[in-house]
Amino acid sequence: MGGVLFALGLVAVIEGWRLYALRTQMVAGAVVGDDTLPLITGAALIVFGILVAVVAPPPPAKVTLPAGPVRAQMLLAGGLLVAYWLILPYVGYTGSTALISVGLYRAMGNYRWLVAGLLAAVTTALLFLMFRVWLHEPLPTGWLGF
Amino acid sequence: VEVLTQLAGGFAAALSPTNLFMAALGALLGTLVGVLPGLGPTAAIAILFPLTTVLEPVPAIIMLAGIYYGAMYGGSTTAILLNIPGEVASVPTCLDGYPMARQGRGGVALGIAAIGSFFAGTLGVVALTFFAPLLADQALRFGPPEYFGLMVLAFTVVASLSSASLLKGFAMAAVGYLASLTGLGPSTAEPRFTFDWGPLMSGVDLIALVVGLFAISEVFLGLEESRVAIAEKIRNVFPGWADLRAAIPAILRGTGIGFVLGLLPGCAPGVTVFMAYDAERRISRHPERFGKGAIEGVAAPESANNATSSAGFIPLLALGIPGSAPLAVLLGGLMVYGLQPGPLLFQKNPEFVWTIIASFYIGNVILLVLNLPLVGLWARLTRIPYGILGPVILMLSFLGAYSVRNSMFDVGVSLVFGAVGYFLRKYQWPLAPLLLAFILGPLLEKYLIQSLSMSGGSPLIFVQRGLSLALILAAGVLLFTSLVLVRYTSRRVREETAEELAL
Numbered sequence: 240m241g242g243v244l245f246a247l248g249l250v251a252v253i254e255g256w257r258l259y260a261l262r263t264q265m266v267a268g269a270v271v272g273d274d275t276l277p278l279i280t281g282a283a284l285i286v287f288g289i290l291v292a293v294v295a296p297p298p299p300a301k302v303t304l305p306a307g308p309v310r311a312q313m314l315l316a317g318g319l320l321v322a323y324w325l326i327l328p329y330v331g332y333t334g335s336t337a338l339i340s341v342g343l344y345r346a347m348g349n350y351r352w353l354v355a356g357l358l359a360a361v362t363t364a365l366l367f368l369m370f371r372v373w374l375h376e377p378l379p380t381g382w383l384g385f
Numbered sequence: 386v387e388v389l390t391q392l393a394g395g396f397a398a399a400l401s402p403t404n405l406f407m408a409a410l411g412a413l414l415g416t417l418v419g420v421l422p423g424l425g426p427t428a429a430i431a432i433l434f435p436l437t438t439v440l441e442p443v444p445a446i447i448m449l450a451g452i453y454y455g456a457m458y459g460g461s462t463t464a465i466l467l468n469i470p471g472e473v474a475s476v477p478t479c480l481d482g483y484p485m486a487r488q489g490r491g492g493v494a495l496g497i498a499a500i501g502s503f504f505a506g507t508l509g510v511v512a513l514t515f516f517a518p519l520l521a522d523q524a525l526r527f528g529p530p531e532y533f534g535l536m537v538l539a540f541t542v543v544a545s546l547s548s549a550s551l552l553k554g555f556a557m558a559a560v561g562y563l564a565s566l567t568g569l570g571p572s573t574a575e576p577r578f579t580f581d582w583g584p585l586m587s588g589v590d591l592i593a594l595v596v597g598l599f600a601i602s603e604v605f606l607g608l609e610e611s612r613v614a615i616a617e618k619i620r621n622v623f624p625g626w627a628d629l630r631a632a633i634p635a636i637l638r639g640t641g642i643g644f645v646l647g648l649l650p651g652c653a654p655g656v657t658v659f660m661a662y663d664a665e666r667r668i669s670r671h672p673e674r675f676g677k678g679a680i681e682g683v684a685a686p687e688s689a690n691n692a693t694s695s696a697g698f699i700p701l702l703a704l705g706i707p708g709s710a711p712l713a714v715l716l717g718g719l720m721v722y723g724l725q726p727g728p729l730l731f732q733k734n735p736e737f738v739w740t741i742i743a744s745f746y747i748g749n750v751i752l753l754v755l756n757l758p759l760v761g762l763w764a765r766l767t768r769i770p771y772g773i774l775g776p777v778i779l780m781l782s783f784l785g786a787y788s789v790r791n792s793m794f795d796v797g798v799s800l801v802f803g804a805v806g807y808f809l810r811k812y813q814w815p816l817a818p819l820l821l822a823f824i825l826g827p828l829l830e831k832y833l834i835q836s837l838s839m840s841g842g843s844p845l846i847f848v849q850r851g852l853s854l855a856l857i858l859a860a861g862v863l864l865f866t867s868l869v870l871v872r873y874t875s876r877r878v879r880e881e882t883a884e885e886l887a888l
Binding site: 248336374 | 435436438439550552553555556559560562563566570571572573575577578601604605608609770771772773775776777779780781783784787788791793796797800803804811812813814826829830833834837838841842
């Protein structure tokens with residue numbers, strides 16, 4: 240994590256430096272600008288990164304990462320969410336929500352196909368009522384038009 | 386008298402059918418989501434926030450406040466019936482609430498929690514009514530350096546939200562500031578941290594970030610845990626005379642501790658609940674009953690939790706300083722609706738403020754009226770299998786993140802923050818400082834730039850003006866106080882749960 244903080248800090252300082260150069264060209268006489276907080280935050284992140292990695296590492300957390308079927312469930316559910324994100328604009332709300340819901344109920348609840356299908360139909364209908372009918376949200380319609 | 390006149394005006398507006406309905410709907414939905422296993426108030430507000438965006442600011446904020454109250458109460462239900470604290474503030478409630486439920490007295494525990502929450506919440510709102518305008522009266526003395534001082538004061542909250550490691554908390558706050566800088570710079574409108582990628586120009590959306598960090602990550606953490614509810618039917622939620630006699634003094638003491646400490650901007654409910662629980666056990670004639678189903682062990686921390694949460698509205702509305710993660714999301718919600726909590730809010734939007742304050746009174750009553758008869762329903766909800774809850778929460782979060790700006794980019798942001806949030810929580814890096822810094826980042830930058838422009842770049846401006854200097858000194862004192870309180874609370878959390886939990 241110390242390395243991640245250091246890297247983020249470095250990115251912030253480089254971006255701050257770019258903005259500083261831009262400010263001195265664009266705004267004559269300005270002593271502060273859009274570069275100020277990025278530079279301060281970047282410097283702080285670099286210091287925190289060094290502290291975490293080298294100087295005063297926090298006590299290591301006792302972490303048990305998921306394994307076996309639970310890990311498979313989580314990976315499948317995460318993959319389905321990414322797939323939903325990718326297909327929603329093309330397949331549209333109804334088709335993609337029904338499809339991904341079936342997958343999520345199968346992956347997270349181990350329901351049979353029929354039960355998962357029924358649950359997915361109810362979920363799709365309720366979410367449509369909530370977002371499209373109540374909130375008037377223009378949900379993506381995709382190639383199918385719904 | 387002026388305060389009472391304005392409050393009466395607020396009640397007239399808050400009691401309109403629309404606002405009343407929104408308060409009831411918010412309390413109902415908040416409790417509904419709050420009782421879902423493992424979902425704390427922050428996640429509940431995050432999931433439900435997009436549903437309010439279709440409303441006008443006043444009913445939207447009233448509904449959001451109802452959601453907040455409801456979600457806070459919902460957290461008690463899962464703590465008592467499932468032994469699952471949605472957040473650290475519910476840990477002491479588990480200690481005696483769950484044993485009570487196992488003894489078949491879950492209904493009484495839920496009833497006392499509701500009564501204690503109502504009493505403490507209402508007292509907090511009374512104090513908000515009279516204290517907040519006094520603080521806000523100082524509005525004209527606030528210039529950019531003073532506002533910057535306020536932001537520094539708000540930064541002390543990071544200490545109380547950092548669990549055991551202050552370094553982790555401050556590092557997460559810096560990451561939050563960095564995330565808030567993405568988009569167009571406020572001075573020159575020059576793109577920052579966009580890497581020439583169009584969607585990043587509009588910055589990271591608050592709701593996408595909150596939904597990812599607190600809702601999506603929560604579902605994945607929930608998948609790993611096996612959660613079993615108490616199967617017995619909830620019979621009676623109305624405590625008997627003996628229970629009331631034992632609980633009322635505990636409610637009063639819990640309220641006092643929670644309220645007084647809750648006024649400090651750096652004191653989260655997670656701190657005060659343990660102090661109230663420990664105080665109750667210390668003064669009890671039978672301390673051996675604690676941990677085995679003592680009703681005082683539910684009444685005191687629940688009252689302290691709600692008193693602190695309600696007292697937290699004073700620094701939130703009058704100074705713009707949120708004392709806890711759910712209040713930070715509420716602050717973000719106010720800002721989404723174009724309202725800037727702080728000293729000027731009472732002068733610029735008095736009707737709005739007094740309507741909201743009046744709705745807090747109403748929300749507390751609605752919560753009590755709704756919750757006591759519906760306790761059985763909430764208890765049944767905790768038995769919904771996670772295989773159904775998980776997909777529903779994920780789909781709701783996904784579409785919620787999309788609906789705020791109709792943007793698939795925001796959905797992608799929430800998925801990324803969902804994964805990041807999962808690993809940060811697994812490795813015990815606190816998320817609340819990140820959220821707080823993300824929300825306060827743009828304000829901090831604005832006041833920093835304005836102040837330094839006024840002084841020609843000299844940072845001495847922050848110590849040359851009396852109020853600004855006082856705020857910065859207060860920040861130092863509060864930081865020290867928070868550190869002492871956090872150390873005490875972290876030790877207690879470790880004793881009770883053998884875990885490090887963010888407050």
